[in-house]
Amino acid sequence: MNINNLSIKDAILGITTRRFTSEELIGEHFKIIEEKNSEINALLAVNKESALRQAREIDQQIKDGKDAGVLCGVPVTIKDNILIEGAVCTAGSKLLKNYVAAYDATVIKKLKNAGAIIVGKANMDEFAMGSSNETSAFGAVKNPRDKDRVAGGSSGGSAASVAAGMAMGSLGSDTGGSIRLPAGFCGIVGMKPTYGRVSRFGLISMASSLDQIGPFGKTTADAEAIYEIIKGEDIYDSTSRNMRDNRIEIDNPSAITIGIPQEFFSSEGMDVETETAINEVMRDFRRAGIKIKEISLPYSKYALSVYYIIMFAEVSTNLARFDGIRYARGENNSDNLLDIYMSTRGDGFGEEVKRRILLGTFVLSSGHYDAYYAKAQKVRRLIQEDFLRAFNDVDLIMSPISPTLPFKFGEKTSDPIQMYLSDIFTMPVNLAGLPAISIPVKGRENKLPVGFQLISKHWHDASLFQMGKFYEQL
Amino acid sequence: MSGKITKEDIIRLSKLARINLQGEEDKILEDAWRILAYFEELQEVDIHNASKASSATAIINVASEDKINQDLSQKGIGHFAILENGCLKIPGVMHNINKE
Numbered sequence: 001m002n003i004n005n006l007s008i009k010d011a012i013l014g015i016t017t018r019r020f021t022s023e024e025l026i027g028e029h030f031k032i033i034e035e036k037n038s039e040i041n042a043l044l045a046v047n048k049e050s051a052l053r054q055a056r057e058i059d060q061q062i063k064d065g066k067d068a069g070v071l072c073g074v075p076v077t078i079k080d081n082i083l084i085e086g087a088v089c090t091a092g093s094k095l096l097k098n099y100v101a102a103y104d105a106t107v108i109k110k111l112k113n114a115g116a117i118i119v120g121k122a123n124m125d126e127f128a129m130g131s132s133n134e135t136s137a138f139g140a141v142k143n144p145r146d147k148d149r150v151a152g153g154s155s156g157g158s159a160a161s162v163a164a165g166m167a168m169g170s171l172g173s174d175t176g177g178s179i180r181l182p183a184g185f186c187g188i189v190g191m192k193p194t195y196g197r198v199s200r201f202g203l204i205s206m207a208s209s210l211d212q213i214g215p216f217g218k219t220t221a222d223a224e225a226i227y228e229i230i231k232g233e234d235i236y237d238s239t240s241r242n243m244r245d246n247r248i249e250i251d252n253p254s255a256i257t258i259g260i261p262q263e264f265f266s267s268e269g270m271d272v273e274t275e276t277a278i279n280e281v282m283r284d285f286r287r288a289g290i291k292i293k294e295i296s297l298p299y300s301k302y303a304l305s306v307y308y309i310i311m312f313a314e315v316s317t318n319l320a321r322f323d324g325i326r327y328a329r330g331e332n333n334s335d336n337l338l339d340i341y342m343s344t345r346g347d348g349f350g351e352e353v354k355r356r357i358l359l360g361t362f363v364l365s366s367g368h369y370d371a372y373y374a375k376a377q378k379v380r381r382l383i384q385e386d387f388l389r390a391f392n393d394v395d396l397i398m399s400p401i402s403p404t405l406p407f408k409f410g411e412k413t414s415d416p417i418q419m420y421l422s423d424i425f426t427m428p429v430n431l432a433g434l435p436a437i438s439i440p441v442k443g444r445e446n447k448l449p450v451g452f453q454l455i456s457k458h459w460h461d462a463s464l465f466q467m468g469k470f471y472e473q474l
Numbered sequence: 475m476s477g478k479i480t481k482e483d484i485i486r487l488s489k490l491a492r493i494n495l496q497g498e499e500d501k502i503l504e505d506a507w508r509i510l511a512y513f514e515e516l517q518e519v520d521i522h523n524a525s526k527a528s529s530a531t532a533i534i535n536v537a538s539e540d541k542i543n544q545d546l547s548q549k550g551i552g553h554f555a556i557l558e559n560g561c562l563k564i565p566g567v568m569h570n571i572n573k574e
Contacts, residue, residue, distance in 0.1 A: 299519070309513060345491075355505055359506060365487075377527055
């Protein structure tokens with residue numbers, strides 16, 4: 001059985017027509033997990049027995065002629081900040097190393113109902129704070145395409161597990177690029193839906209006005225298959241909405257215009273190889289008849305400052321819940337409440353998390369609130385309006401995922417600004433709540449991957465999948 | 475935007491944020507200088523006509539009936555670090571001053 005180029009669609013077809021069994025498919029993926037995970041460190045926990053048991057149940061259902069679900073037997077990994085009832089959920093932090101989730105996130109319920117099989121929990125930057133997976137308390141994830149380099153973050157384990165063949169798909173979360181950047185660095189597809197398209201119930205919050213759960217797949221069609229299951233309104237997430245899936249008319253490429261933001265291409269620090277690769281994608285689109293038009297997003301140059309001020313602020317309030325009373329306690333058995341708070345958080349949080357909480361507390365504090373937080377909220381509005389204006393003239397917007405190729409371990413850890421700049425093209429999308437997808441540039445199988453980003457209008461998530469599949473077939 | 479953040483500020487913030495710092499004060503201070511200096515770029519933006527954006531998409535009011543979900547309440551208890559007879563156990567907040 002060769003699972004290398006097996007699509008989710010073909011896997012389901014194979015299982016339902018009994019060309020192979022779900023148990024065989026899961027077994028093949030565990031072979032790869034057992035062979036590669038100790039080195040790549042993509043998965044923090046696996047559950048082989050339970051996965052194989054579920055696979056046998058699916059095989060039995062199919063034998064009995066029953067409906068086993070639209071994702072029956074598909075092996076997936078789940079970022080370790082998404083709750084699965086009864087499973088440890090660490091969010092990549094020492095503080096939660098023994099925390100067992102008490103309920104299923106809505107996306108997990110949906111995947112389970114669809115017959116998907118969860119093979120493991122994926123490594124991540126601590127509380128999703130990082131762009132390289134180097135802040136995980138459980139060690140960095142290695143990029144399966146070059147093990148001297150980072151897999152990207154914060155959903156690095158999710159991306160690496162799919163790229164290495166440990167699973168056919170994965171769920172990650174994206175606050176400023178945390179799905180799209182690791183997808184780009186590992187050479188797979190990752191998608192951040194419109195804010196509100198997918199329920200966040202059961203996701204350990206980082207910055208609630210920016211966070212969004214989304215899918216990974218080896219191809220656009222695979223990522224889409226998972227998206228179709230997880231999308232939709234949820235009574236447990238008041239920001240989730242049921243909206244019609246809007247899409248563009250792909251049959252007539254000459255009627256489609258893709259906008260290229262000039263600001264993104266004039267940015268300092270853009271790597272030559274990345275720029276060349278993106279130009280090739282533009283050339284492919286042009287040859288297919290699609291119009292390419294230069295656009296301007298003048299306020300996007302402030303996105304990094306705006307994003308970090310708002311995210312720091314939301315982080316400082318969201319992470320207040322990890323107090324040693326709920327979720328998990330540290331070593332401290334003091335009978336003084338303040339001592340428990342101080343030591344649980346002091347011992348449990350890593351350096352990046354502490355820095356963000358302290359700066360969040362700072363930008364929200366009296367005397368600084370107007371200069372930082374209130375101002376950032378206003379510039380956020382200007383950034384949102386930039387996009388809305390641009391979408392009057394174009395159907396989609398395209399950019400690189402990151403200004404650089406996947407970098408080496410330790411290369412950016414000493415300078416937080418350098419690390420933060422990895423997400424310069426992805427974070428404006430979260431500020432505006434738009435959907436976006438990361439697609440690997442073709443023809444780079446023997447080189448380091450480069451991802452390009454397509455951004456769509458609110459609730460036009462389906463257009464991204466259409467366009468991704470169109471590009472893959474060019 | 476305002477005066478440079480100091481080590482005393484970092485110590486005060488760590489108390490507000492309930493985090494025991496363990497010798498990281500200087501490193502965090504140095505990073506905070508760099509990051510806050512970067513944020514200075516926002517000073518040049520004219521925000522005269524801009525309204526605040528607190529969310530990514532238009533907010534709609536969501537209201538639902540109050541219903542007790544026993545199942546979820548029971549599961550929620552599972553989040554407590556120390557559970558005793560179905561209750562969350564925490565150290566006393568009030569102390570009997572006569573005893574002390």
